[in-house]
Amino acid sequence: MEDWRHAGFGLYIHWPFCQSKCPYCDFNSHVAARIDQSRWLQAFQHEIDRIGALTEGRILNTVFFGGGTPSLMEAATVQGILDRIRATWTLANDVEITLEANPGSVEAGRFDAYAKAGVNRVSLGIQSLDPDDLRRLGRMHTVDEAARAIAIAQSTFDRVSIDLIFARQNQTLSAWRDELNCALDFGTSHLSLYQLTIEDGTVFGKMHAKNLLKGLPEEDLAADMFELTQEITRAAGLPAYEVSNHARPGDESRHNLIYWRMGDYAGIGPGAHGRLTLDSARFATEAERQPTPWLDQTLTHPGSAERVERLTPEERAAEYLMFALRLKEGASLSRFQALRGSPLSAAGLAEMIDLGFLHQDGDRIRTTETGVMMLNGILRALLADRLSAG
Amino acid sequence: MISLDRIRNFSIVAHIDHGKSTLADRLIQSTGTVAERDMQAQLLDSMDIERERGITIKANTVRIDYVARDGQAYVLNLIDTPGHVDFAYEVSRSMRAVEGSLLVVDASQGVEAQTLANVYQALDAGHEIVPVLNKIDLPAADPERVKQNIEDVIGLDASDAIPISAKTGLGIPDVLEAIVHRLPPPKGDPNAPLKAMLVDSWYDAYLGVVVMIRIIDGVVRKGDRIKMMQTGAVYGIDKLAVLKPQMQDIPELGPGEIGVFTASIKQVRDTRVGDTITHEKKPCDQPLPGFKPSVPVVFCGLFPVDANDFEALRDAIEKLALNDASFTYEMETSAALGFGFRMGFLGLLHLEVVRDRLEREYDLDLITTAPSVVFKLHMKDGEVRDLHNPADMPDLTYVDHIEEPRIKATIMVPDDYLGDILKLCQDRRGIQLNLTYAGNRAMVEYDLPLAEVVFDFYDRLKSVTKGYASFDYQISEYREDNLVKMSILVNEEPVDALSMMVHRDRAEARGRAMVEKLKDLIPRHMFKIPIQAAIGGRVIARETLSAMRKDVTAKCYGGDATRKKKLLEKQKAGKKKMRQFGKVEIPQEAFIAALKMDG
Ligand SMILES: Nc1nc2c(ncn2[C@@H]2O[C@H](COP(=O)(O)OP(=O)(O)OP(=O)(O)O)[C@@H](O)[C@H]2O)c(=O)[nH]1
Ligand SMILES: C[S@@+](CC[C@H](N)C(=O)[O-])C[C@H]1O[C@@H](n2cnc3c(N)ncnc32)[C@H](O)[C@@H]1O
Ligand code: SF4
Ligand SMILES: [Mg+2]
Numbered sequence: 001m002e003d004w005r006h007a008g009f010g011l012y013i014h015w016p017f018c019q020s021k022c023p024y025c026d027f028n029s030h031v032a033a034r035i036d037q038s039r040w041l042q043a044f045q046h047e048i049d050r051i052g053a054l055t056e057g058r059i060l061n062t063v064f065f066g067g068g069t070p071s072l073m074e075a076a077t078v079q080g081i082l083d084r085i086r087a088t089w090t091l092a093n094d095v096e097i098t099l100e101a102n103p104g105s106v107e108a109g110r111f112d113a114y115a116k117a118g119v120n121r122v123s124l125g126i127q128s129l130d131p132d133d134l135r136r137l138g139r140m141h142t143v144d145e146a147a148r149a150i151a152i153a154q155s156t157f158d159r160v161s162i163d164l165i166f167a168r169q170n171q172t173l174s175a176w177r178d179e180l181n182c183a184l185d186f187g188t189s190h191l192s193l194y195q196l197t198i199e200d201g202t203v204f205g206k207m208h209a210k211n212l213l214k215g216l217p218e219e220d221l222a223a224d225m226f227e228l229t230q231e232i233t234r235a236a237g238l239p240a241y242e243v244s245n246h247a248r249p250g251d252e253s254r255h256n257l258i259y260w261r262m263g264d265y266a267g268i269g270p271g272a273h274g275r276l277t278l279d280s281a282r283f284a285t286e287a288e289r290q291p292t293p294w295l296d297q298t299l300t301h302p303g304s305a306e307r308v309e310r311l312t313p314e315e316r317a318a319e320y321l322m323f324a325l326r327l328k329e330g331a332s333l334s335r336f337q338a339l340r341g342s343p344l345s346a347a348g349l350a351e352m353i354d355l356g357f358l359h360q361d362g363d364r365i366r367t368t369e370t371g372v373m374m375l376n377g378i379l380r381a382l383l384a385d386r387l388s389a390g
Numbered sequence: 391m392i393s394l395d396r397i398r399n400f401s402i403v404a405h406i407d408h409g410k411s412t413l414a415d416r417l418i419q420s421t422g423t424v425a426e427r428d429m430q431a432q433l434l435d436s437m438d439i440e441r442e443r444g445i446t447i448k449a450n451t452v453r454i455d456y457v458a459r460d461g462q463a464y465v466l467n468l469i470d471t472p473g474h475v476d477f478a479y480e481v482s483r484s485m486r487a488v489e490g491s492l493l494v495v496d497a498s499q500g501v502e503a504q505t506l507a508n509v510y511q512a513l514d515a516g517h518e519i520v521p522v523l524n525k526i527d528l529p530a531a532d533p534e535r536v537k538q539n540i541e542d543v544i545g546l547d548a549s550d551a552i553p554i555s556a557k558t559g560l561g562i563p564d565v566l567e568a569i570v571h572r573l574p575p576p577k578g579d580p581n582a583p584l585k586a587m588l589v590d591s592w593y594d595a596y597l598g599v600v601v602m603i604r605i606i607d608g609v610v611r612k613g614d615r616i617k618m619m620q621t622g623a624v625y626g627i628d629k630l631a632v633l634k635p636q637m638q639d640i641p642e643l644g645p646g647e648i649g650v651f652t653a654s655i656k657q658v659r660d661t662r663v664g665d666t667i668t669h670e671k672k673p674c675d676q677p678l679p680g681f682k683p684s685v686p687v688v689f690c691g692l693f694p695v696d697a698n699d700f701e702a703l704r705d706a707i708e709k710l711a712l713n714d715a716s717f718t719y720e721m722e723t724s725a726a727l728g729f730g731f732r733m734g735f736l737g738l739l740h741l742e743v744v745r746d747r748l749e750r751e752y753d754l755d756l757i758t759t760a761p762s763v764v765f766k767l768h769m770k771d772g773e774v775r776d777l778h779n780p781a782d783m784p785d786l787t788y789v790d791h792i793e794e795p796r797i798k799a800t801i802m803v804p805d806d807y808l809g810d811i812l813k814l815c816q817d818r819r820g821i822q823l824n825l826t827y828a829g830n831r832a833m834v835e836y837d838l839p840l841a842e843v844v845f846d847f848y849d850r851l852k853s854v855t856k857g858y859a860s861f862d863y864q865i866s867e868y869r870e871d872n873l874v875k876m877s878i879l880v881n882e883e884p885v886d887a888l889s890m891m892v893h894r895d896r897a898e899a900r901g902r903a904m905v906e907k908l909k910d911l912i913p914r915h916m917f918k919i920p921i922q923a924a925i926g927g928r929v930i931a932r933e934t935l936s937a938m939r940k941d942v943t944a945k946c947y948g949g950d951a952t953r954k955k956k957l958l959e960k961q962k963a964g965k966k967k968m969r970q971f972g973k974v975e976i977p978q979e980a981f982i983a984a985l986k987m988d989g
Contacts, residue, residue: 012948194944219914223939244944259948273948319951326946355917375942377916 003316003339004277007263008092009055010062010255013044013081014269015070016291019104022138023203024165024196028271028289029068037073041080043295046302047268048081052088054278055266060089062096062255065119071101075113082118096121096159096254103141103149111156121159123192123253124149129179133168138203150186159251161190166229167222168196170215176225177232184236189251193229194244195222226373243326243372260323262316270294270305282311313340318383325375330366348382391609391644392465395575399467399604399648401449401484403512404494405502405860406473409524411435411446412556413494413565414470420562421454421466423634434470434635439746446472447743448713449484449590451602451648453632458570466569467648473504475862476737479684479716481508483663485515486681487589487604487648490573492565493546497523497531497553500539500831503800503862509544518573521551522565527558535829543828578645583674584608588618588665589648592713597629599655599712603667604648607674611642615670616653619677623660624670625653658708663715684716686734687795687865688741688844689778691722691759691887692748693730695969695978699754700729706752707731710744717744724781727757727887727969732778738844757969757978759887763840766793766868781886783875786926793868794891795840798823800833801851803859808832810854818842819871819893837866841891876901876930878908879922883972887981897923901931911980914938919974 018029063085065078082097098121099114101107111122126146128134134141141149153160164183166176183191198208198216207213217225233239233246240246242260245253258265267274271289275282288294288305297305311319317340324331337343349365352358357371357378371378402410411432418424418433434450435441454466469488471481485491491512495505512519521540523533533553540548552568554561590602603610610616612630617623629652631637643649655661664681668674694703707719718734735741741761748754765777768790777783777792799820803811805827815822815836824835838847843863851859876897878888888908892900901923908921912935923931943950969976 197944219938219940226940243942243946256947265948267948273950275948315955318955322951322955323946357916370939373940373942374916374938377938377941381916 002277002280003335004262004264004275004282006335007258007261008061008254009058009263010064010258010265011048011051011060011085012064012066012255012265012267012269012272012274013070014066014267014272014287015068015073016270016294017072018067018069019072019102019140020138021203023207024137024199026199026202026205027068030291032291037077039295039299041077043298044081044268045084046298048084048088050302051266051268051276054276055089055264058089058264059092060085060095061092061263062258063098064255065099067100069102069107070099071104071107071110071114075110075117078114078119079117086118094254098123098253098255100125101149101153103146105145105148108145108149108152111152115156120157121161121253122153122157123161123163123190124153126150126162126183127165128168129164129182130175133171136169137165147186150188154186154188159190160188161192161247161253162186162188163192163194165194165196166225167217169213171217171225173221173224173228177228180229180232184232184238189238189248190253191233191238191246192244193233193246195226223373227369230369239328240372241328243375257327260327262320262323275311282316284309284311316340321382322379325365325367325378328366330364332363333365334363345382345384348384352378352381391580391642392647394578394646396463397465397467397576397646398490398569398573399469399488399576399646400490400492400569400573401469401471401481401488401512401517402492402494403471403481403485403508404473404524405496405499405504405508406445408473408494408496408499408502408505409556410473410494411470413492413522413524413554414450414452414468416556416559416562417454417466417468417566418452418635420559420566421456423452423454437747438750439743445474446470447474447477447480448472449480450635451590451633452635453648454634456566456570459567462570464570465647466566474739475504475507476735476740476743477716478504478507478511479736482511482515483589483681483715485511485517486664487587488517489576490518490520490569492569493519493521494524494556495521495536495540495551497526497533497536498528499858500536500829501543501802502860503802504860506544506800507862509546519546520565520568520572521546521548523551523553524556526553527555527560539828543833576646578605579607580609580644582607583672584610584614584616584667584669585674585678586610586667587678588661588663588667590663590713591661593658593709597652599658599661600650600652601655601661601667602633602648602650603643605643605645606678607645608669609642609644610651610667610669612639616667617670617673618660618662619666619668619673620662620680621660621665623655623657625655625660627651627653658712661712681715684736685865686716686718686736687763687840688735688737688761689764690733690735690741690761691724691727691730691757691779692733692745693724693727693757693759693887695755695757697728702752703731703748703754703756706748706754707733710747710751714744716740722779724759724886727759730757738846738848755978757887758981760890760981761844762890763795763844765841765873765891768793777891780875780889780891783889783891791870792873792891793870794873796866796869797838797840797843797863798866799836799838799843799861799863801836801859801861802831802833803855805830805832807855807858808834811851811859814847814850814854818847819896838863839871839893840865874925876904877924878904879920879924879929880908880912880976881919881972881974882922883974885971885976897925898930905931905933908980909933909935912974912976915974917973 017032097119099119100123102125199205238246238248241252264276270291272287274285286307294305317336359366359368404410415433435446440447449469449471451469456464456466469484471484537548552564585607586603586605589604592600594600614627631639632649666677716736719731722732767775767777770790819839821837826833872894873891874894876892877884905921905923918937919935921933922929
């Protein structure tokens with residue numbers, strides 16, 4: 001069996017536009033005055049045709065519209081993309097088609113049409129349930145709009161997920177407890193709960209460098225918040241299945257599971273990444289990030305806006321470990337060894353088990369409750385023999 | 391050639407920050423030596439470290455053309471000197487090349503410790519001294535009081551001290567006239583065999599070794615074959631120039647003049663400041679007396695972070711030594727740190743500056759070990775050994791007793807802060823020798839152990855007196871005391887580079903402060919780390935650094951694998967400034983910062 005079949009095949013579509021740029025965000029998102037959606041549709045369709053030819057005969061398990069803000073796409077654009085997808089691949093019976101949506105009222109007005117086009121899951125960027133914090137995070141929606149968007153989404157789609165960001169400026173442990181409990185009360189079956197990350201190059205990143213971002217939690221408070229998050233979601237029946245993702249069992253994001261279980265996925269759109277196994281070699285693809293060049297190049301020469309690189313066994317194994325250990329289910333030592341051609345460092349593994357960060361159960365290694373918070377250090381220790389310091 | 395009576399050579403000396411470099415700016419500017427558009431504040435402070443710290447570290451020479459009020463054209467050679475006590479060797483060396491000194495005194499602060507020290511040096515060099523009262527633009531300036539202060543404290547006639555503001559330019563023409571009329575011209579015989587003093591030298595990436603000289607007798611020309619009398623090295627002069635302050639070629643230099651030359655000097659060791667330069671064919675008979683060697687008082691080890699850089703470090707040290715004759719170096723090996731050098735400095739600031747210059751000018755990453763002084767070990771068999779490095783401390787059963795260097799410190803301070811100063815000195819095992827008053831300033835003399843002063847005494851002094859105290863010291867003698875070696879153990883392993891000699895009575899306090907400080911400086915690891923201070927096998931202080939709890943990337947989706955891998959690699963590379971001790975990584979600043987502590 002080819003390795004990717006452990007996890008299936010998905011398609012990621014990147015919509016690179018937003019109404020405004022949030023100060024913490026380093027995603028490939030841009031604010032544009034005019035967007036000619038018919039040209040974008042055409043470009044996406046070209047790419048679908050091109051990738052379809054490379055992956056002929058595969059069954060497609062998932063589609064994910066990410067961004068940017070895909071809920072700014074006209075329903076006709078989404079419809080046009082999904083129609084072309086259905087014409088290209090056989091879809092799995094339980095195909096998951098997710099669209100990331102911002103909870104603004106305009107977006108919510110399109111939910112019905114998205115559902116008709118075939119979208120069956122939305123992921124809503126709620127971020128916070130505190131009005132002041134929403135403003136500080138540069139968000140355009142209010143708490144009321146968030147609640148309304150969730151309600152509309154729940155009555156429209158099979159499955160709904162919401163995103164929240166914690167460890168915000170001046171946030172206390174008890175404030176986070178209350179907020180998380182409120183979020184759980186909405187009754188969605190999936191939650192993505194991210195610790196606020198200060199990314200280089202963002203507005204927050206620049207402020208942080210100048211020491212202007214006050215009240216960010218210290219490591220210990222952030223760790224307490226993370227632990228509390230595990231407790232509350234577990235008690236509510238949506239335990240973590242990945243570092244930041246929580247779901248009622250069975251309602252995990254299948255698309256994201258393809259990443260973490262190292263399946264194959266094609267990436268379409270500016271800055272999109274993909275991983276495709278072709279003739280048992282695995283390729284990493286990365287598209288041009290700037291929207292206009294990507295669009296122009298793709299329309300004139302489909303595929304020309306994409307760089308392709310063949311992954312070495314070493315890289316494949318490292319990626320596998322980085323992703324698989326994020327999951328509660330952990331990583332398989334034999335799969336790692338098959339990918340790399342050599343086993344995982346026994347000394348590194350023994351040390352991490354000894355420190356109580358990893359747990360071994362036959363062929364499987366998993367992070368423990370303290371280990372999941374130390375994953376970067378664990379990966380450094382396990383891959384120390386191979387990471388070049390260059 | 392310029393006739394001797396048209397030359398004036400002088401140094402500008404003062405206590406730190408009294409405005410020497412700013413005065414040099416005005417002299418350079420008002421004589422048109424540097425175009426207006428190229429001027430900047432403290433123009434001569436050209437090193438990055440000087441600009442960052444706002445102080446002069448290296449003495450700098452400029453040649454200025456000045457037409458006096460009498461219509462005569464003069465050549466002035468000005469040497470701007472540093473004011474900080476750690477660079478006093480630069481001052482004494484510079485003074486040997488000139489005949490007079492402008493003594494700058496801040497008219498709001500008055501005489502400070504280095505003012506006094508500089509006057510003594512200038513008198514020793516046989517200088518005429520012209521006192522200049524600077525910063526009279528300040529509201530707090532009180533020129534009359536400061537004149538009195540100069541007469542009282544130094545005993546120098548200050549009646550015609552020149553009031554100026556180097557900031558606004560007020561009084562600068564008077565300074566120029568005083569240089570011409572109150573300072574003596576140099577002496578010398580143009581027809582005698584060449585005799586020149588090697589005043590300074592430095593390494594230039596394009597020109598190689600550049601040598602600065604002061605001609606005493608004779609004339610030197612481009613193309614001449616010259617000899618360094620101490621080292622015997624012979625070279626042909628490729629380039630002869632004066633500093634304005636950029637190099638400007640000149641065909642010859644005669645008596646009294648100051649200039650620079652290059653001579654394809656390969657062996658940097660051939661150039662020694664204080665050496666006498668003469669012609670190979672027609673040498674002078676007597677070399678100059680040379681400079682007094684400097685006496686380093688603070689020692690530490692310097693090691694390359696990357697062991698492969700040892701040769702690069704050796705090369706860098708030799709080149710830097712050209713430009714700074716006041717530090718010493720010899721090879722050293724350490725169990726934990728590998729090959730490096732044991733360096734001697736004139737003070738802690740000097741240590742920091744040399745380390746910084748090596749890192750920046752030669753692109754090296756270095757680790758500095760705990761600064762220490764030289765202890766004298768009196769062994770039971772009667773032998774006396776110098777202990778430069780606490781790591782070399784022999785088994786105590788062979789040691790009869792230990793002596794440490796003591797200093798006589800002179801501290802001047804406004805009387806408001808006197809109590810704080812006395813407490814600080816007392817805390818540092820000081821013995822008061824004298825206490826006198828001049829106006830509302832107190833002058834205290836203390837007998838102190840040098841070891842207590844090298845760490846952070848100066849920083850503490852500055853902070854308890856808001857910068858109003860001045861400090862100067864001389865080594866007085868070696869004296870016995872109850873000294874022990876304190877070791878530091880990190881994760882149960884001794885770190886030799888952190889061991890130190892301490893007084894037994896102060897060991898607990900020091901040990902406690904040290905482990906607390908290290909706890910802050912060592913980043914958390916994946917496991918908890920005990921940090922201990924011990925004397926012999928006995929632990930006297932202990933702290934535990936708790937384990938890191940959270941280090942995980944919150945979001946990681948499709949494309950993030952590439953990014954993530956880069957991040958892990960970056961974090962790994964970021965550890966370059968770290969040194970591995972067993973399983974623990976200790977950042978380099980821990981070695982020096984751990985010793986700067988309160989109390
Ligand atoms: N108000 C006022 N400030 C002055 C005057 N002269 C110098 N300063 C300021 O005093 C500070 C120190 O001046 P510098 O010229 O660097 O002093 P320095 O004596 O060369 O100092 P070191 O070389 O470090 O010993 C600077 O901030 C100058 O701007 C003056 O006449 N009036
Ligand atoms: C692709 S992004 C944005 C989707 C959508 N445009 C939105 O903002 O709601 C998906 C999620 O990543 C999270 N996120 C983005 N930047 C983050 C950061 N710097 N720190 C933590 N979480 C972040 C937010 O929760 C966001 O909803
Ligand atoms: S967080 Fe979402 S809405 Fe904000 S800039 Fe990023 S992608 Fe756009
Ligand atoms: Mg200066």
